[in-house]
Amino acid sequence: MSVKINVSEIFASNVFDDATMKQRLPKKIYAEFKNTLLEGKDLEPHVAEIIAHEMKEWAIEKGATHYTHWFQPLTNITAEKHDAFINPQKDGSILLSFSGKELIKGEPDGSSFPSGGIRATCEARGYTAWDCTSPAFIHEAPDSTPVLYIPTIFCSYTGEALDKKTPLLRSMEALSTQAMRIIKLFGDTTATKVVTSVGPEQEYFLVDKDTYDKRKDLIFTGRTLFGAPAPKGQELDDHYFGTIKERVLAYMTELNEELWKLGITAKTQHNEVAPAQHELAPIYDTTNIATDHNQLIMEIMKKVALRHNLVCLLHEKPFAGINGSGKHNNWSMSTDTGKNLLEPGDTPHSNKQFLLVLASILKAVDDYAPLLRMSAATPGNDHRLGANEAPPAIISVFLGDQLEDVLSQLCEKGEATRSLEGSQLETGVSTVPRFSKDATDRNRTSPFAFTGNKFEFRMVGSSASIADPNIVLNTIVAETLCQAADILEKADDFELALHDLIKDWVTDHIRIIFNGDGYSDAWVEEAARRGLPNIKNTVDATSVLADPEVIKLFDKHGVFSAVELAAREEVGYENYSKAINIEARTMIDMVKKEIIPAVMEYTTTVAKSVAAVKAVGADASVQEKVLKEITTELSKLDAAVVKLEAATDASVKIEDPKAQAIAYRDDVFAQFAEVREPADKLETLLDEKAWPFPTYAELLFNV
Numbered sequence: 001m002s003v004k005i006n007v008s009e010i011f012a013s014n015v016f017d018d019a020t021m022k023q024r025l026p027k028k029i030y031a032e033f034k035n036t037l038l039e040g041k042d043l044e045p046h047v048a049e050i051i052a053h054e055m056k057e058w059a060i061e062k063g064a065t066h067y068t069h070w071f072q073p074l075t076n077i078t079a080e081k082h083d084a085f086i087n088p089q090k091d092g093s094i095l096l097s098f099s100g101k102e103l104i105k106g107e108p109d110g111s112s113f114p115s116g117g118i119r120a121t122c123e124a125r126g127y128t129a130w131d132c133t134s135p136a137f138i139h140e141a142p143d144s145t146p147v148l149y150i151p152t153i154f155c156s157y158t159g160e161a162l163d164k165k166t167p168l169l170r171s172m173e174a175l176s177t178q179a180m181r182i183i184k185l186f187g188d189t190t191a192t193k194v195v196t197s198v199g200p201e202q203e204y205f206l207v208d209k210d211t212y213d214k215r216k217d218l219i220f221t222g223r224t225l226f227g228a229p230a231p232k233g234q235e236l237d238d239h240y241f242g243t244i245k246e247r248v249l250a251y252m253t254e255l256n257e258e259l260w261k262l263g264i265t266a267k268t269q270h271n272e273v274a275p276a277q278h279e280l281a282p283i284y285d286t287t288n289i290a291t292d293h294n295q296l297i298m299e300i301m302k303k304v305a306l307r308h309n310l311v312c313l314l315h316e317k318p319f320a321g322i323n324g325s326g327k328h329n330n331w332s333m334s335t336d337t338g339k340n341l342l343e344p345g346d347t348p349h350s351n352k353q354f355l356l357v358l359a360s361i362l363k364a365v366d367d368y369a370p371l372l373r374m375s376a377a378t379p380g381n382d383h384r385l386g387a388n389e390a391p392p393a394i395i396s397v398f399l400g401d402q403l404e405d406v407l408s409q410l411c412e413k414g415e416a417t418r419s420l421e422g423s424q425l426e427t428g429v430s431t432v433p434r435f436s437k438d439a440t441d442r443n444r445t446s447p448f449a450f451t452g453n454k455f456e457f458r459m460v461g462s463s464a465s466i467a468d469p470n471i472v473l474n475t476i477v478a479e480t481l482c483q484a485a486d487i488l489e490k491a492d493d494f495e496l497a498l499h500d501l502i503k504d505w506v507t508d509h510i511r512i513i514f515n516g517d518g519y520s521d522a523w524v525e526e527a528a529r530r531g532l533p534n535i536k537n538t539v540d541a542t543s544v545l546a547d548p549e550v551i552k553l554f555d556k557h558g559v560f561s562a563v564e565l566a567a568r569e570e571v572g573y574e575n576y577s578k579a580i581n582i583e584a585r586t587m588i589d590m591v592k593k594e595i596i597p598a599v600m601e602y603t604t605t606v607a608k609s610v611a612a613v614k615a616v617g618a619d620a621s622v623q624e625k626v627l628k629e630i631t632t633e634l635s636k637l638d639a640a641v642v643k644l645e646a647a648t649d650a651s652v653k654i655e656d657p658k659a660q661a662i663a664y665r666d667d668v669f670a671q672f673a674e675v676r677e678p679a680d681k682l683e684t685l686l687d688e689k690a691w692p693f694p695t696y697a698e699l700l701f702n703v
């Protein structure tokens, strides 16, 4: 029986969105609220009071008993603390209430979140404040009452940001301020702000829960720390865009329904390259809302999976030897009147505003490449960037034939006079309708690719919040647009100054453009020749936050103070150390409590068999050979795990966060391969039934 969903009826039915507010709020209050949004003015208390009341009434009609301030601490996931609407009266009865104050401000304590030293636990005060640019919504779950969720920012008593949303909102404002200066120079008088939009494509794996439950590494770390390759991987390309299995489709159906109710435009679903890997993409939205929605997508993906006895893995590299998961961050900026500043038009060579914006983005990406790399750095993503599936850790920009041709005309001849056009697609089949192809092909290996009217930043990891990359993108582009505006606003001859600026910047930053194969070794060498940074791991990437230029940049645009930035650097190291520590402890545990005992038991069986076979005078050489191979690997494994344990015990004691992260990287993480190798070898030597946990074959091919 197929499932029927009335999409137009359920879409955004659980969102206290603009239409709902317009319908429920008194006209004057609605107008005042809209003004607050448009002009960024403070929200008047009486407006908040009435909105809170209506929000509560609406939520109660939907069955809600609680509300929560929902925020995004420095953990890549969201946080919530539920409060009931109940308000006891003197006569013993209960009133359900929700005040404007409760809507606007919360004090969740939350002192245990990472703060990078901004808050000592004794200074527990932290505040959440309503982010009215992202609508409140109702979260439902089976067997529980719905809860009203209010998107908020999270900051300390002294006003420092303790979350990812505050700097994201600040960076959006910074970009708007600078981009407005540019569009005014080109005579736009109607736009009042520039907003950035993002469409994040989310990759994930689905594994069977019963199988998952037998793997401590998946449970504790989200990835497999052991596992010999299955006989089959992704070499046949038979999973990518393949027919979706019914069990998976049933999952996707329920996931879509949940997302649509929350007004999330889940649009595209397909199988990805690796076995058991899939992707979901929503339609792009304002960065702030896209970020909230991406957090919800990740959370709901996991919850719905459990209802199907599946587990959704969002880790960047759950399995060795097959593709990991990322999140393509499609980014653009447009005016509030709907003009996309990244739209080249049919003749980009004559679109001066576009060329200026393009030159500014090239300069931003080249000047701040290490920072952009940092924004995609997580311990999980270290496995991906540089392996031959994700973009390399080297930042470069793909522009495609058409734009590259325009820019080379500019550099070589001083002027661009023509644009290549897309020709008709020749299929050789007369019954297929003819259509013209794009002026530019795609490049799947580029970390930062122009795709028609947007840039696609492909380094981001699947488990990460998209706030970090967008904070960085918005801020670095705000900076170069600011530099451009500083020059052009003062120019006596605007046309001449504009021409020179575009030409100079393109010439200066041409090294960042690369249209070739980003996965090849030749590119690594070529990039080194060009002087492009190749930052291979999270620890090195994090240290970029201490660069005086970076501190100056964020301070200038009001995105991070020096204190906030130092705190993020510290949290970056801490998160890295903790992640590697958990992986190390899990490895040690699995080796000592599962692998070694299983191997010992098996060797006893084989040894008995050797003795028995010999006792009857038969040839036991095969049994002896197997026994020897196994015991050789077993002693290698034992030696490696002893070293790993010592290194972990030493690293955990280091106090300086950076020194500790370096130790976890160089002494602990570096030891993982030495433990894994003999363990994986043993897996191939033992009887299938004797191995203590499910293999790759069972994990990847049984859904």
Ligand code: ADP
Pocket: 197, 198, 199, 200, 201, 281, 282, 283, 284, 330, 331, 332, 333, 340, 453, 454
């Ligand atoms: P792909 O072929 O890479 O999957 P799509 O055209 O399907 O590309 O788009 C991928 C994502 O980019 C989607 O989330 C889509 O909504 C988003 N997107 C499309 N146009 C823009 C834009 N102008 N700005 C930001 N994101 C966009």
Ligand code: MG
Pocket: 201, 328, 456
């Ligand atoms: Mg894409």
